Amino acid sequence: MTLLNSWILFGLIPIYYIYKKQTLPNKQIKLLFLSLFFMFLAFARPAYENAYVKENFNSHDYIIALDASYSMQADDIQPTRYILSKEAIKKLIQEHPKDRFTLFAFTSSTLLISPPTNDYEISMMALDALNPKYILTKSTNLKNLFTTVGKLPIKQKNLIIFSDGGDEHNIQELTNILKKGNITPYIVATATTRGAALKKDGRYIKNIKDAIVISKINPMLIDLANASKGKYYQLKTLDDINTLSNDLQTEQSKKKTIEVKTYKELFFIPLLLAIILFFLGVTKISQKFFIFIPLLLFLPLPSKAGILDFYHISKAQKAYNEKNYKESAIAFTKVTPSVKSYYNIATSYYKAGAYKEAAKYYMQIRTQDRLLKHKIYYNLANIAVKLKKYNKAKEYYVYALALHQDADALYNLNLLRKMNLKTKKDVSKMLPQNQSNTKNNKQQKSSKNKKNKSGGKSKSKNSSSNSSDSGSGTSSKKKSKQKIQKLKTSKKRKGNYRFTYKAYEKINKGYTDEKEPW
16 A cells, blocks of 8 residues: 555645644534545545556667767768768658657767657757857767766666767776666767868868878777677768668567556545545534435436346346246346347347247347347347248348348248248249249230130131231240240249349448438
8 A cells, every 4th residue: 555646645734733723623624624634645646556567668768979079070971970970860860750869969068959859850950950160169078978878867878979989098987987877889980090181261270280180080989889888880871870770670679578567546435535524514414424325326327227237137147047038038127228138138038939029129129230230130030930920031131131141141031932932822922023924914815815715716816916026826825835934944943042132232232321220
């Protein structure tokens, strides 16, 4: 048990002195002061510690130090050492958007130009605002840089240095500072072994001996990187920074975890007590408080679950597992009405064989969940089969298939169609619409021919001649025989039966444009 904001409890000291100065405090004032105490306790955030949790982290911290000494104005690296280093830093930061970068500029002293941030624009603004012309000190001091970085509140410090090395020579001293500050150096050498002459105002700079000053790479840098277990790079073109970027990416690909302490906060307990005590302090029902508590159960709370729902659900599930389906359905009816409760009631009644009751509850469900609606229609189709309402069953199976492609629903629908061909006497109703119409037309024509027979041979000849415009009477008889033969073969045919065009229309539509749940 711990208090996350324990300093808040100091506010109880003046409250205590105010309470002691009260003369004959009555019971209600005591309750108010006690409420105030629990309020302060809630603000202090009491909690108990959980176990440490290991979490992976993707962001890394890097410190970039740019040498701004005068020797970085040499042009042995085009356009100059300083300008190329700035472009390399910009590219490096841009290629690692998730990481945080801290920017320093150093000469004989060290200057922070950008605090830790992963905002690329802020880093670029800070870098562009740096003008080495306005820096008074001109030499390079790596010792001062390492000492400043070592004081940063970062556990593992990855320091990326862009420098020509200056005149530093004491490798052992610099290595000790790096180890003490827990610094891993990535040294980017920004000069060549050939070097370049330094100019000022268009003239070469000369030393005391009147010799032109030539700045070269300090060979000490590679020895410093090896001694401190860092890495060494040489920057000649902008593409050379890719090697450093790839090395940083490789280090980041290694899964690193940190242990995070988690807490289970308990502030709601003293907060609830404070509210109750305050309510008792400002009202006159403190003596009848225990009588008032049961009234809280009857408040119209805006909740979706009843107080006893847990009991009724457990009772219903137990009855369902014991195959007492009617008892399970009755228990589910006592649960707060919802889509899930109605579905459970209907399913329990279906298992109990009370199909009409099951259909009644299935029909009351209103939902926009396509899969749930598919299940409801599928169950309604099965109920219709149980009640021998086969046409209704086929309709429900089509609705179910329109919402979701289900092999069982398709099989049952095809099976119902085959059963209709075997059981129903009126075959014309089972045929497709064009075939049934042709058969009815033939029956009407045959009845007319029978009536015309009583009128003599001349009428029969006229009727036969008028029956077809492009052929003789024998050809029309052959065609009618072929159609009758097709009807017989279609009656005997076994296999899958196609949906009607209405079924295809519903399946293709998929109810995607419906405005109401049903």
